[in-house]
Amino acid sequence: MMVIARDRMLRVFVGIALLGAALPLGAERGGVADRAALGTSRYSFSVSPSLDIPIAGDQELFGIGGGATARATMRLAEMPMVYPLVEIGYRFAPVEADTSLHAVSAGVGSALRFYLQPRFAAVASLSGGYELGFLQPTIFSDETESGGSGYVDAFAGVTYEISPRIGVTGGLSYRNRLGLSQGVSVGAQLSYHLPSRVRPPVDILEVTVPTIYPSLHQHYGIEPPGTVRIRNAERFPIAELDIAFLIPGAGGEATPFRHTGVVAPGELVVLPLPLVLGESALLNAESQQVIAQLRISFTLYGDRETVEGNVPVTLAIGNAIVWDDDRKAAAFVTHRSPALMHFASGAVAHSSGTEYGAVHVNMRTAMALYAAIVNHGVVYSRDPDSPFSEALREQLVEDHIRFPVQTLQSRAGDCDDLSVLYTAMLEAVGVPAAFVTVPGHIFAAFSLGIPMNEAIRFFTTGDDLIEHDGEAWVPVEITDLSGGFLRAWSAGAVQWRRYSAEGSASFIRVRDAWRLFPPAADVVTTAAAIEAPRAVRDQYLSEMRLLVSREMEPRARVLRERLSRSPRDVVTRNRLAVLYARYGLIDQAERELREALRGGFHADATVNLANVLYLQGRHAEAAESYRTVLREEPAHGPALLGLSRSLFAQGSPTEGGNYYARLQSEDPALAAQFAYLATTETATARASNHRDEVMVWCDEE
DSSP, X not given: OHHHHHHHHHHHHHHHHHHHHHSOSOOOTTSHHHHHHOOSOOEEXXXXXXXXXXXXXXXXXXXXXXXXXXXXXXXXXXXXXXXXXEEEEEEEEEETTTEEEEEEEEEEEEEEEEEEETTEEEEEEEEEEEEEEEEOOOSSOSSOEEEEEEEEEEEEEEEEEOSSSEEEEEEEEEEEETTTEEEEEEEEEEEEEOOOSSSXXXXXXXXXXXXXXXXGHHHHTTSOSEEEEEEEOSSSOEEEEEEEEEOTTSSOOOXXXXXXXXXXXXXXXXXXXXXXXXXXXXXXXXXEEEEEEEEEEEEETTEEEEEEEEEEEEEOOTTEXXXXXXXXXXXXXXXXXXXXXXXXXXXXXXXXXXXXXTSOHHHHHHHHHHHHHHHTTOEEOOOSSSOHHHHHHHSSSEEEOOOHHHHHHHTEEOHHHHHHHHHHHHHHTTOOEEEEEETTEEEEEEEEEEEHHHHHHHSSOGGGSEEETTEEEEEEOTTOOSSOHHHHHHHHHHHHHHHHHHTOOEEEEHHHHTTTSOOOOOSOTTOOOOOOOTTHHHHHHHHHHHHHHHHTHHHHHHHHHHHHHOTTOHHHHHHXXXXXXXTTOHHHHHHHHHHHGGGSOOHHHHHHHHHHHHHTTOHHHHHHHHHHHHHHOTTOHHHHHHHHHHHHHTTOHHHHHHHHHHHHHHOHHHHHTTGGGGSHHHHHHHHTTGGXXXXXXXXXX
């Protein structure tokens, strides 16, 4: 019976081992094979003291003894549940004949671990070898007797992993000294797992990095370019996980991304790859394959550990881009480039101080910048390698965009180059700019800084304007550099009307696009100052005269015809004066307003005369005219506003602030448009530049 029982037990252990070897190894996370694959130690050493109990009649000869076994195991990568082992052991047992048996053994075998949880496993092992025994001298013999035999040992128990390096096992074993004795042992096992250099605690399963574009180096700080898929290969959670990604020689420093959560044993996570590129990457002259460095640091059971890897990456040319997102063009709008700012501010300076100072400052500025580009000799030149139309259609076709200073230096560019140049110049002097994209093309637009309903009063028709969030914008076909600003404006308006009606036009405010695609660093940091041509002034004045003729003269003609029939029509004369003032004809506006007031007091005409005096810098006279209106109409909003500004301009901030407070009470909406008056320093500074102030004209029917 005992022989049969032993055979059955051996068959059970062998069957378990074979079953473990046959289990599929590709199970999903949480499956048996996946749990078995956790843990980064390949080799383990253990010591297991035990209490030995003889069975099957052997207890009549042997008493309860004890011993210890030292084992070394190795985990197989192909069969992570199966562990080949070697062992040596020592055992002793008292013998009835007033002596004791001491034995040493050595053997080999295999262990099977079936993990119920990452740190708990059912363990079984089967080993065999040779055991050499020594019987101590007795009263019957003073000699030590020795002998040996083979043995088979079967063990079953439960393991608990205390830490990545320490585990404890408790269980029961059966040992058969072939033909001599048999017994069971109850014991505990303490294991030490050697750190493995073959497999790190974190598996880097997949790194996904698209082509890196230096022009987007600021964007990568907001939205990392790639991802890494990792798995916690240990049986313990990892925390404080930092990921750093660096391209050597690209001028940046590794800035780690901190994953704040805990990664559980066996858990798969996909994390972003932070990338910091330096300005030197923008000078990359050709696309090239580089090796990036990936470093992952984490805390595992109180210890800080690091794994590293190399990642091949394609680093594109500094001017390259793909048009999968039209907002990327904003990254090239380097409006803070010193060379560009010098050029743009010079152009504005050449056109300042003219008789058209009452025209909206953004319009004057945009016309001056257009004239500067033309007179600098910049021409439209189609990109033969990557035209915008093809790149936009294919989206993933690389396009090359020049940075603004590069376009000024080369004096040529295609539609995206010129649009970037113009918008950068606008933003450099404080005018909000935008991109307009239509099928196969991109051009520019700028904000007038006024609501659409006010802009319509200035222009003959609103059809040539773009309304965006209630604000009026002027489209400019910046590739048209030979027909003048007005023609470029008209061409942009035609395209906007056509494609917006079809639903295929997009309006991209540069400052909105900067939130995701901030401007790159100044790619031409050593560029010499580029002077704006003095001929800007002549072209600007010529264009302004055409603008006035086109926009003002037809409406002025209608008003003059009315006055020819009714010379004392104060309302019509007041409207004609405001029309002159809006287009910068200040002297003509003053003449018409004084003529209108010859017949007596008129609130609107008096406020408008005060506005004209304010624009001429005659602040004391303007203040008196505003006071005249307020004596008759104390709640008159435009008069309160005008008097507040005039007082600030005269150096009376306290009194100016008081009138602004009255405006806030009487007309909160109007006061909100001039909130800078609430701050004495800002209001005083603005008063010194009165020609660029937005005026509130009173010209209702």
